[in-house]
Amino acid sequence: MTATIPPFDFDAMYAKVPTVWKERRLHWHCYSWRGTGADWANDSLRHTDSADITPSAVRAWLQKPQRLIRQICSTPEEAAEWEMKQWTRARAEALTTVPDWVSDDSHERASLYELRSGNDLSQGLWVKGQSMVSWAVIGTADACH
Template sequence: MTVHPFDYDAYWRDQTRDDWRKRGLHWHCYTSRMDGNAYGDDPARRDPNSELAPREIRDWLRKPPRAIRQMPASPEEAIRWLRAQWEPVKEQIGREATAISDETRFGTALYNLRCGNDVCWGFWLTASLHLHLAIVATDEKCHP
């Protein structure tokens, strides 16, 4: 058996993945800004009526519809939303924002969405303010 080398830095450049289409997915986009107290308040984060980011990404789908910020129909549309959230805050994030190039950061996210996976990013904007960005896939027919 031959094991071919794997390029861990470039796998996400594969633009042929369309698992999301085969599974009939669309996405729900969410944002949450939490101070340190809210971030550590597990009961509040588990509360399905709360707009605080849940600990488990799929639990976003149990949150109220008012928590949905956008409903992209394609991975590319979801990435445009994510980039629009990222650009205004990346200077606040500091070194963590530049540790990974935007090409790799968004390319990997796009690949994951094309594979039908969720994307979740979390960053501390200040010592006491956490930003949570999530793109959660669903195949439910929840919108007209």
């Protein structure tokens, strides 16, 4: 007897609107970085809080200098919109084609769901010119502004 795994209903999942972000009183810091593959591979540089480069750990963005904050968002919708702009820009110049199953709609819905759930977003793509582009949307409840 072979067990089958039923298909997952993403539409039903996304129909739920999580409110974790409200309970945690989150706002989001949006970061982006573009640089060389050599810099990206330099783990000691990426572990340096003062370095203007994507950190190795996602939440370490919050330790970076404030000059690296590209935008501050107060709602998950606003943060997802900023993230989608980064995705669209990077995808347009990606070295390899983004698979068809990663549609803009599915990407945007997943990002919004994750932000509403209180999760951070972090992505990156290799782009033309032997460069890496990365961006992150990090939630925080700190009274930092």
